[in-house]
Amino acid sequence: MNFFNIIDLLAEADPDVLDRFSSRRAVFSSLGTVAQRAALATSPLFLGALFQKAYAGTASLPTDILNYALTLELLEADFYRQFLAAGQIPAGAATDAITVIKTHEDVHVDYLHKAVIAAGGTPVTGSATAGIRFNPSLLPATYADQLKYAQVLEDTGVRAYKGRAAELIGTDLLTPVLQIHSIEARHAAHIRTMRGQQPWVSLGDDLAADASYKAAYTSGVASSTKTVMALGGTTYGIPSYNPARPSPPESNLQQGAAGTKPAVLITTGIGSITYTADDAAAAFDEPLQAAEVLDSSRAGGLLA
Amino acid sequence: MSDNIQSRGSDDASFAQPLYTPIKRRSFFMYAGATAGASALVLAGCSKDSDNATPSLPAGNSVTSSGAISLGSGDVGVLNYAYALEQLEADFYSKVAALPQGILTGTDYAYFQEVAKHEAIHRDFFKAAITRDASSQVLRGLTPKYDADQFLTKDKILKTAMAFEDLGVAAYNGAGKLLKTPAYLVIAGQIVSVEARHAAYIRDLVAYGSFAADDQVDPALGLDKAMTPAQVLTVAQGFITEKLDGSSIGVN
Numbered sequence: 043m044n045f046f047n048i049i050d051l052l053a054e055a056d057p058d059v060l061d062r063f064s065s066r067r068a069v070f071s072s073l074g075t076v077a078q079r080a081a082l083a084t085s086p087l088f089l090g091a092l093f094q095k096a097y098a099g100t101a102s103l104p105t106d107i108l109n110y111a112l113t114l115e116l117l118e119a120d121f122y123r124q125f126l127a128a129g130q131i132p133a134g135a136a137t138d139a140i141t142v143i144k145t146h147e148d149v150h151v152d153y154l155h156k157a158v159i160a161a162g163g164t165p166v167t168g169s170a171t172a173g174i175r176f177n178p179s180l181l182p183a184t185y186a187d188q189l190k191y192a193q194v195l196e197d198t199g200v201r202a203y204k205g206r207a208a209e210l211i212g213t214d215l216l217t218p219v220l221q222i223h224s225i226e227a228r229h230a231a232h233i234r235t236m237r238g239q240q241p242w243v244s245l246g247d248d249l250a251a252d253a254s255y256k257a258a259y260t261s262g263v264a265s266s267t268k269t270v271m272a273l274g275g276t277t278y279g280i281p282s283y284n285p286a287r288p289s290p291p292e293s294n295l296q297q298g299a300a301g302t303k304p305a306v307l308i309t310t311g312i313g314s315i316t317y318t319a320d321d322a323a324a325a326f327d328e329p330l331q332a333a334e335v336l337d338s339s340r341a342g343g344l345l346a
Numbered sequence: 347m348s349d350n351i352q353s354r355g356s357d358d359a360s361f362a363q364p365l366y367t368p369i370k371r372r373s374f375f376m377y378a379g380a381t382a383g384a385s386a387l388v389l390a391g392c393s394k395d396s397d398n399a400t401p402s403l404p405a406g407n408s409v410t411s412s413g414a415i416s417l418g419s420g421d422v423g424v425l426n427y428a429y430a431l432e433q434l435e436a437d438f439y440s441k442v443a444a445l446p447q448g449i450l451t452g453t454d455y456a457y458f459q460e461v462a463k464h465e466a467i468h469r470d471f472f473k474a475a476i477t478r479d480a481s482s483q484v485l486r487g488l489t490p491k492y493d494a495d496q497f498l499t500k501d502k503i504l505k506t507a508m509a510f511e512d513l514g515v516a517a518y519n520g521a522g523k524l525l526k527t528p529a530y531l532v533i534a535g536q537i538v539s540v541e542a543r544h545a546a547y548i549r550d551l552v553a554y555g556s557f558a559a560d561d562q563v564d565p566a567l568g569l570d571k572a573m574t575p576a577q578v579l580t581v582a583q584g585f586i587t588e589k590l591d592g593s594s595i596g597v598n
Contacts, residue, residue, distance in 0.1 A: 142555075150568045153568060153569075200539045204535040204536060207522070208528035212526075216522055217519065217520070220522045220535070223535065223538070224518075224570040227539035228546035229557075231543035231544075231547050232547075232550065232557040232558070235546075297533065297536065300527060306474045306475055308470070308471050312473055315466070317467050324540070325463070326537060327535075327543075329532060329536065
């Protein structure tokens with residue numbers, strides 16, 4: 043393993059690379075002892091952090107992604123706080139379930155807050171009265187409608203984590219983020235069950251069309267670099283949104299496109315079996331891009 | 347490491363000058379900043395500099411010296427691993443869905459009718475995707491095996507379904523970090539959340555309100571389980587006739 047071969051490869055691809063790193067010597071002089079340098083330099087994590095710092099204008103840092111996740115968890119946690127405080131939830135199983143879900147969102151907030159700090163960032167914050175919180179004026183009066191907002195938030199959360207997990211490939215943050223992602227899906231399934239719906243998302247069940255959300259996507263940021271969000275007392279970057287490439291709807295039946303390799307039509311199976319569009323849509327959840335999630339038409343519109 | 351530092355001298359200015367024509371700049375920027383790109387370069391560096399020849403890794407669906415079927419290496423290994431688990435789930439659900447109403451009724455019966463389709467779609471998707479991307483390494487069709495009383499009682503059917511779904515969630519959560527191709531990670535994410543929805547619902551059928559109970563979700567951290575392929579295959583092997591070798595999944 044030769045760290046400097048990699049730098050040279052980068053120089054071949056990008057002659058400005060050494061300027062981005064300030065200088066080779068400066069990179070290493072900030073890293074402590076020789077032994078620490080050797081250990082760090084052989085670590086893909088170190089390389090990832092170094093390159094992400096050097097190319098911060100073109101891609102998101104892990105702290106950007108963690109702060110994005112923390113934004114959503116703060117929104118969810120505060121929503122459940124208000125949901126419980128409104129006193130409309132039937133006693134027994136329903137209250138028990140919402141309490142369990144709120145507890146999970148609270149520990150997710152705590153976990154991600156610490157993770158942002160550990161990664162060297164400034165965590166977004168929120169409370170009942172300031173920063174990132176659910177807009178109290180949007181909380182419906184009835185239990186049934188409150189529960190619908192819970193479903194909107196959970197299903198959106200599931201899609202949101204999916205939309206950014208790939209940016210964490212090669213980091214130790216990927217696995218815990220996946221472990222939170224599947225919890226959100228469990229929550230979404232149970233909330234849907236409480237509403238008498240199927241626990242999965244079927245054809246035509248894209249919540250963007252739900253009245254809980256506003257009209258169509260409105261922000262449509264499309265600059266050449268990442269978009270900076272100013273929320274909860276700090277700023278973080280999200281990938282810019284290209285209106286020409288929106289995330290697929292939940293009714294999507296073409297899955298798994300990889301580079302130039304075409305997607306698989308999932309309504310046709312082995313031996314020419316066919317599946318209904320409803321079953322196929324339900325078998326795959328869809329990602330959402332950060333700009334879509336934080337747009338005022340979606341979760342962004344639920345922020346105070 | 348130190349040899350290279352010395353051999354390249356210590357004058358930083360000399361390195362700041364571009365040595366090559368930047369013909370690859372655009373393609374580099376397609377993944378600059380993503381650690382996947384950095385890792386790929388690390389691996390390139392390893393293969394170039396290592397004195398030790400890289401041991402050849404088994405191809406997917408090849409038979410190992412011990413007679414096991416290898417799931418393969420690298421991303422293909424992860425895809426075959428998921429395909430193996432989906433084959434097992436799809437077979438189990440199809441057998442349950444084919445039972446006459448009586449053992450299962452009402453919402454229980456309806457659940458298996460629906461989810462049998464989801465799991466078959468997952469299985470068929472993986473076969474199609476692996477055939478597309480690594481046609482010579484597609485895992486063969488496996489032969490599931492079950493206890494003699496597997497399909498006789500509602501209790502055993504529901505408990506097994508719950509074990510499969512929770513195992514599937516933990517398997518995908520643990521395998522994500524083994525993937526290097528972003529598109530594959532997205533697909534795994536698209537499927538694992540559906541498995542988690544199944545898991546939550548079957549748990550609610552077994553004991554209402556246990557959709558994310560503390561035996562599956564660490565209550566202190568709010569994290570679902572994540573298991574390594576070795577841990578998952580130890581469990582899954584009890585339901586699969588063929589011996590599977592997952593030791594090179596994700597390795598390349």
